Amino acid sequence: MGAEKHHQPERRPSEKQAPPGGGARGAASCETALDDQPVHRLAFKDFTIEGYSRAAVQTYWRIPEFKVGFDLGGQPWSFMGTPTWFVSHTHMDHVLALPAYVARRRMMKMEPPTIYLPEAAVEPVQRILRQMSRLDRGRLPCHLVPTCPGDEVRLSRELVVTVSATTHTLPSNGFVVWGVRKKLREEYQGLSGEEIRDLRLAGTEVARELRIPRLAYLGDSSPEGLDACPAMYEADVLILEMTFVSPSHRKERIHKFGHMHLDDLLDRKARFKNQLVIASHFSTRYRTRQIRRLVERRLPDMLDGRLTLWL
Ligand SMILES: [Zn+2]
Numbered sequence: 001m002g003a004e005k006h007h008q009p010e011r012r013p014s015e016k017q018a019p020p021g022g023g024a025r026g027a028a029s030c031e032t033a034l035d036d037q038p039v040h041r042l043a044f045k046d047f048t049i050e051g052y053s054r055a056a057v058q059t060y061w062r063i064p065e066f067k068v069g070f071d072l073g074g075q076p077w078s079f080m081g082t083p084t085w086f087v088s089h090t091h092m093d094h095v096l097a098l099p100a101y102v103a104r105r106r107m108m109k110m111e112p113p114t115i116y117l118p119e120a121a122v123e124p125v126q127r128i129l130r131q132m133s134r135l136d137r138g139r140l141p142c143h144l145v146p147t148c149p150g151d152e153v154r155l156s157r158e159l160v161v162t163v164s165a166t167t168h169t170l171p172s173n174g175f176v177v178w179g180v181r182k183k184l185r186e187e188y189q190g191l192s193g194e195e196i197r198d199l200r201l202a203g204t205e206v207a208r209e210l211r212i213p214r215l216a217y218l219g220d221s222s223p224e225g226l227d228a229c230p231a232m233y234e235a236d237v238l239i240l241e242m243t244f245v246s247p248s249h250r251k252e253r254i255h256k257f258g259h260m261h262l263d264d265l266l267d268r269k270a271r272f273k274n275q276l277v278i279a280s281h282f283s284t285r286y287r288t289r290q291i292r293r294l295v296e297r298r299l300p301d302m303l304d305g306r307l308t309l310w311l
């Protein structure tokens with residue numbers, strides 16, 4: 001199980017206390033200390049999950065080591081160095097900071113970012129950027145790329161992102177980040193290094209690709225979107241939404257709005273093979289203490305300690 005699984009997200013309400021990346025306070029860099037949008041952080045093995053998510057307020061996540069982020073409902077100053085983003089859907093609380101993010105990267109002389117959007121969103125977002133550009137009198141250079149369920153995006157030699165359809169009230173996608181390794185094929189395992197090299201030079205494919213789901217991001221979805229992508233249950237880390245937790249909010253009604261309830265998680269308890277499950281995107285109707293109390297009452301073992309509430 002995950003070494004860091006019992007850790008709760010570290011609260012850093014002010015970047016002043018700990019500038020990410022250790023930038024000097026007051027220095028003219030991206031790491032300049034300033035009060036900013038909230039970011040919680042959690043270390044898991046060889047990567048870090050950073051983000052914040054409350055329904056109808058703002059949602060943004062990133063994995064700095066993977067150089068990738070999910071959703072642009074806000075954009076903490078420290079996030080701008082991440083060059084690639086996947087937007088799950090275009091509700092305001094998931095996309096509103098897109099123009100600001102593009103503008104900041106241009107201002108800081110960074111490469112234009114690549115932003116993957118649900119296919120139907122690309123053209124309207126292009127139009128918005130043109131209008132924002134007029135208002136701001138500044139260029140907004142970026143690559144907007146349509147994504148459809150079934151797509152694969154190669155981030156690097158070691159990382160691939162796959163796209164799956166989720167079930168929300170508008171076109172929406174979920175994502176799995178896979179670690180990719182080359183593994184020597186069985187039939188060549190007894191050979192010496194030289195023999196393998198000779199085969200390779202002769203054009204033989206001696207290795208096969210091994211994929212391991214490292215992180216899954218559901219975005220906003222009713223449980224059908226989660227069930228439709230089995231890799232989400234297998235990923236080392238799963239970030240899911242659990243917008244509703246109170247028994248007074250009935251799950252049947254919530255599904256119509258494309259969201260999940262604590263009951264949905266309970267119904268699927270045995271299916272989560274993840275080392276860490278992060279529940280997030282809680283409704284603003286609940287207070288933090290209330291969420292903890294309600295979840296701990298229904299799920300005292302917190303999925304054997306693997307469940308973290310992102311509060
Ligand atoms: Zn949302």
Ligand SMILES: [Zn+2]
Pocket residue numbers: 089091168220
């Ligand atoms: Zn939404």
